[in-house]
Amino acid sequence: MSRFVYILRELARNLYRNPGTALGSVLSLMLLFLLFDLFWIATLTSDRFYRDLLSELHMEVYVPEELPDSEIGPLTRSIISLDGVRAAGFVSKETAREELSRLIGTDLLIGYDSINPLPRSFILTIEPEYLNTADMATLEKELAALASGSEIQYSRRWLKKAETTRSVILSIGLALGAIVLLTTLISSANSIRLMAKARAVGFRQMLLLGAGRLFVACPFLLEGFLLAGLSTAAGWVLIFHGKGRIAFTQFEIIVPTHEEIIIFCLIAALLGSLSGYLGIRRLLK
Numbered sequence: 001m002s003r004f005v006y007i008l009r010e011l012a013r014n015l016y017r018n019p020g021t022a023l024g025s026v027l028s029l030m031l032l033f034l035l036f037d038l039f040w041i042a043t044l045t046s047d048r049f050y051r052d053l054l055s056e057l058h059m060e061v062y063v064p065e066e067l068p069d070s071e072i073g074p075l076t077r078s079i080i081s082l083d084g085v086r087a088a089g090f091v092s093k094e095t096a097r098e099e100l101s102r103l104i105g106t107d108l109l110i111g112y113d114s115i116n117p118l119p120r121s122f123i124l125t126i127e128p129e130y131l132n133t134a135d136m137a138t139l140e141k142e143l144a145a146l147a148s149g150s151e152i153q154y155s156r157r158w159l160k161k162a163e164t165t166r167s168v169i170l171s172i173g174l175a176l177g178a179i180v181l182l183t184t185l186i187s188s189a190n191s192i193r194l195m196a197k198a199r200a201v202g203f204r205q206m207l208l209l210g211a212g213r214l215f216v217a218c219p220f221l222l223e224g225f226l227l228a229g230l231s232t233a234a235g236w237v238l239i240f241h242g243k244g245r246i247a248f249t250q251f252e253i254i255v256p257t258h259e260e261i262i263i264f265c266l267i268a269a270l271l272g273s274l275s276g277y278l279g280i281r282r283l284l285k
Helices: 002-017 019-055 069-080 093-104 133-146 156-197 200-208 213-243 258-280
Strands: 058-062 085-091 121-126 151-153
Touching: 019 156, 019 213, 058 133, 069 085, 069 121, 069 133, 085 093, 133 151, 133 156, 156 213, 156 258, 213 258
Parallel strands: none
Antiparallel strands: 058 121, 058 151, 085 121
16 A cells, blocks of 8 residues: 555656646647547548448449340349349339439420330449449449340449548558657657656665666656546547537538547557656666
8 A cells, every 4th residue: 555655646746846847748649649539530520421422322224225124023133132232223214204304304305205215224222331343343244244235334433533532541540640659659758758867866776775667667657647648538628629619511520439539548548658668768777
């Protein structure tokens, strides 16, 4: 019990004697974690926006003119049985004409009552996990083999560009996370090193008297844990305060769950403990 009280007393003494250094460390770490938090939110928001756009992506299969109407039913069942196809809606010539009239505002096919030039088609709804360039290309080949002579259309270029953009955002996120990790370690370690230098002689005396290195380092490990934990928690408080004042009509801002935020704060605090050890490692030799 006395050892625990000593560790807490030393922690309080370090913060009391160096309030400016401690405050500067909290603010600098808060800015670093805030940058990472904002990018995390931007990634989640863009990912949700990306998924919402993908949900509106459909594949259209135009039926050849030579295929008789009697084959439409079996063809529909064959298409639905393909992996990745959630639903297949058939669009007849009459339905296509009505849709065209609705979009244009007038019937452009007046006089073509006996011969409707519009093609028949299937509008396919794809399972979310199959909405990628590789699976869509495979599905396109299967449909081409199933309905010989059919024309298949979907937004190939848009899908490829969307996947590339998503990959770039992920790469930037990983790089940013690594930079924040390294900068946090360096910044926190330097702050704790500055606060520990003034007590270098005391460390030497305690080590010579038989105190363990872990026991001597504990106040600074707790200090790093506390400063990093407060920094990241303060950053999330600012984010939630700002989120309540900002709203977008085009998309919804997605934030991590409370469980994810708590885990992130704990990881950040443990990172602060590691930086605390790095800050006094030389003094313990």
